[in-house]
Amino acid sequence: MAFQILLNIGLAIIWMLLRNDFSPIEFFIGYVIGIALLYVLRRFLHFDFYFRRVIAIVKLILLFLWELILANIDVAKIVLSPKLNVEPGIIAVPTVLKTEWEVTLLASLISLTPGTLSMYFSEDGKTIYVHSIHVPDKEAMIKQIHETFERAIMEVTE
């Protein structure tokens, strides 16, 4: 992936040299043309076309911001309701993510999404223990949310 980005930057610099104009706009145009070239020549690359991952990262960030806003509305509802009828509990969430980097990212995302807070990892890093603020009606929903996050992270790292 890093090699493809370097190649793309190299193509953009060659474009600037061909145009004899060293401005950021020319670099940007060259970069876009480099993306198109890499897309056409993606068969010869050892890894997948890298821009797909960039799109996946952007998707992940948008999903995360949306979930953050939902989480805050959730907390505001719980805090401002006159009767505090929450039922907290701890749930074990198994994960299929492999590297520590991915698991850390997933735990951080869980912490900032509605009603859940990651609080413990199992020794082998295959399970995240999550403190949930409202268990009974949410367990299935939480699982589903984690599946969306997990899938989004897997799409980024593949």
Place this chain on the structure above:
Amino acid sequence: MNANTVSEIITGILILTGTLFCLFSAFGMIRLPDVYTRSHAATKSTTLGVLCTLFGAFLYFWINDGYVSIRLLLGIFFVFLTAPVAGHLICRAAYVTNVEIVQDASKVYVKESDSD
């Protein structure tokens, strides 16, 4: 209704929302029953509150003074990086030292009102 007024309205709304969420977070710290649930309020609401406030300040200085402050954006970035980790560590430390966990908050509140 020129550009400055619009920008002032937008930044004002952003900063007010941010402070409102910080206020909710403070309410949550007072009202919620145990460390873990309080950590929920402290982690989520303050993060979005700080995000909104800093972004509002960023937009204000950008539009009115033409000054792009990268430091404010970096501040948002670092808050996002550290807030979930801090919440995680506080919860973990509380769990390891056997701090009592409240399973049903409504019952606790009934008890307290009985003793009053």
